[in-house]
Amino acid sequence: MHTLYFIPGACSLATQAILNELNQESTLVHKLEADHFETLNPAGTVPVLVDGDKVLNEGVAIILHLLNKHKNNLIAESGDARHQAIENMLFANATMHPAYGRLFFAQANVNDAAARQQVFDSAAVAINKLWQVVEAKLEHMPYLGGHDISPADILLAVYSRWGDFFPVDIVLGPRSRQMVDAVLRRDSMQLALQREEAYSAGAAA
Ligand SMILES: N[C@@H](CCC(=O)N[C@@H](CS)C(=O)NCC(=O)O)C(=O)O
CATH class of the missing domain: 3.40.30.10 (Glutaredoxin)
Incomplete structure (x- = not known):
């Protein structure tokens, strides 16, 4: 338990x-x-x-x-595939998550509306760049783990929902959108x- x-x-x-x-x-x-x-x-x-x-x-x-x-079946037991899965999890948790974190930080700490929007916009540029990295990783496969869902897909799908809380345009490429939607639909x-x-x-x- x-x-x-x-x-x-x-x-x-x-x-x-x-x-x-x-x-x-x-x-x-x-x-x-x-x-x-x-x-x-x-x-x-x-x-x-x-x-x-x-x-x-x-x-x-x-x-x-x-x-x-x-x-x-979420992660390979050993070898290159396991290493790649861990790398993808850390990309999500240590790179994408902090990029979204800037939005939350600006919301809580920047009082001037224009300055806050400026931070939101810069954060969105950085986040969109990272979603392009995800899009490239998904060029030949539906999930970061290949044909099946992996932990990094789940992490990224959760973070993808955070953009809705802010006045920013977060743009996911079509393959990233498809991956995120598939994860969010899962039981x-x-x-x-x-x-x-x-x-x-x-x-x-
Ligand atoms: N690297 C940490 C990041 C954890 C993190 O930043 N969590 C946020 C929520 S997504 C949090 O608890 N923030 C403090 C709060 O909102 O009270 C982890 O993966 O555990």
Whole structure:
């Protein structure tokens, strides 16, 4: 049994989708409802996963922990294909995620509207450039992992939803759009979204 600390729509959504892909049960706890969240993750970020007596931080490390533990078709067991899958996960988590992070940072910290829009626009240029990198990676295959979905596809699909919160034009190429839509339609993601919604509805009731 796992406990996943989350924020609705945040990158913890990818962790939950992966738990669902692996048919692993999880209890969700909103970060703001956790007792002393900083003892679970001093950095203050989600996802945090508690798996038995282990407290795990950092999205990619959490996903690798789950993939090592549970048999799956999401990542190759060894060799170049595994290396490529990890590289793609880090491209998503350490390159694309921070690029979107600039939008959230500007929203929270730049008070002057014109200056804020300028930061939004520059961030969007950088994000669009990275989506072009994804588009190139998908030239010969539907997913970053090849014919089948991989963890990096799930991470990128979650981040792709964040552009909607800001007055920016984030442009995904047609192959990236197709990949993202396929990931968002999957049962694992639909269930994750429904559980986040149900949690929020329960909290509001
Ligand atoms: N590299 C970290 C990034 C985590 C991160 O930035 N999470 C964001 C949400 S996507 C967060 O928790 N921000 C703090 C907050 O919103 O309270 C990871 O993958 O775990």
